[in-house]
Amino acid sequence: MRIDVLGAVRARREDGGEIALGGPRHREVLARLVAAEGRMVTTDALVGDLWSDPPARAVGALRTFVAALRRALEPDRAPRTPPKVLVTEGPGYALRLPRGAVDVYRFEDALAAARRSPASPGGADALGDALASWRGVPYADLPDAGWAQRERTRLEELRSQAVEVRAGLLLDSGAGAELVAELAAHAGEHPWRESAWALLARALYRDGRTADALATLRRARTLLREQLGLDPGPVLRRLEQDILHRADALEPFHAAGRPPSPPEGAAGPVPEGARLGPRTTVDLA
Structure with missing residues (x-):
């Protein structure tokens, strides 16, 4: 069953x-x-x-x-x-x-496994399969139940994290161009998530579109300032410098000779940039 x-x-x-x-x-x-x-x-x-x-x-x-x-x-x-x-x-x-008999458990277990062992072969594929099991809004036929509303909020946040963890794993393994459309849609749907913009910029850079990657970071900076009154956090600031200097950290781990690193924020319950709050004001660029 x-x-x-x-x-x-x-x-x-x-x-x-x-x-x-x-x-x-x-x-x-x-x-x-x-x-x-x-x-x-x-x-x-x-x-x-x-x-x-x-x-x-x-x-x-x-x-x-x-x-x-x-x-x-x-x-x-x-x-x-x-x-x-x-x-x-x-x-x-x-x-x-x-x-394994319940879709939401399989999804949460795949996300936890990908975070625990980012270098494990097949982690991104397993997470992709788990994300594909989403048929729509969780508990969609229980729109008025208070407990279901709370679960929906929690699971939608986990889904955003899973999209980003999977993208980070794929970028570390050498992917790039094939992620641009998916990450552009994700950043458009969640424009307040700095981690989404960072992953999109990395994918564009990997596709050889350095100018587009930098333009994406500028767009994120403008959006955060104009709509949320916040300055970009350290993830976006560091990424811009890495792109400008073509840092080895932006290369696939097997090409750069370094161990795979978990995606930004993957070690904690909420990726860095997922929830914005007051921080020191430091400009990009």
């Missing part, structure tokens, strides 16, 4: 056939348990997440949703046999599935 939440919530059998989950509340219960990543969610917490003003029989309704989901997820389970997927645990419920 596979469960997908990077888009509308759905469950599929191993043969790819879709499992009928029932109504919106059924899908929300399943999705809320996915978001818990295997941890138990109490009945009270589930009731509070499903209803802003819980009805008198909310707990009974929740149990009905759980029973229906169990029948859908384990249709061959014998009567009076304990469920193995959606289990009762203490005062609540938990989802018991391998991490």
Whole structure:
């Protein structure tokens, strides 16, 4: 069985056939348990997440949703046999599935692996496959659920980080021209992310378009100042100097004779430049 939440919530059998989950509340219960990543969610917490003003029989309704989901997820389970997927645990419920069976877990694991071992062969490919599993906005069919809104914000940030980590790995391995269009779209969608502009400038430089790379950095500087009232951070300032001096650091690691370095900010939860704040004012150039 596979469960997908990077888009509308759905469950599929191993043969790819879709499992009928029932109504919106059924899908929300399943999705809320996915978001818990295997941890138990109490009945009270589930009731509070499903209803802003819980009805008198909310707990009974929740149990009905759980029973229906169990029948859908384990249709061959014998009567009076304990469920193995959606289990009762203490005062609540938990989802018991391998991490590989849930798209959001696969995505997060691929990102974590790429950060841990940037020199590992296939890391960029695995991250690309994980990014390709996004079918749209996470939990797209639960637009009003407060917990889902918070998860969407978190996952969209991780997706931006994953795009940048993957691009950094590919640039370190020698890619360039083939990344320009993707990174231009990413920077256009997230113009406040200094890391996005830096990666785009690196890709342009790698493609032999030095003037375009420098123009990209100037555009980033202008945008940050005019729209956000901020000056570029050290990543963009250092990159401009490296481009002007054709620094070895801009070459693929195998050509420059250096070990691969993680993309800017990849070691922490948020890449440098992803969240802007007050900093010392130093001009580019």
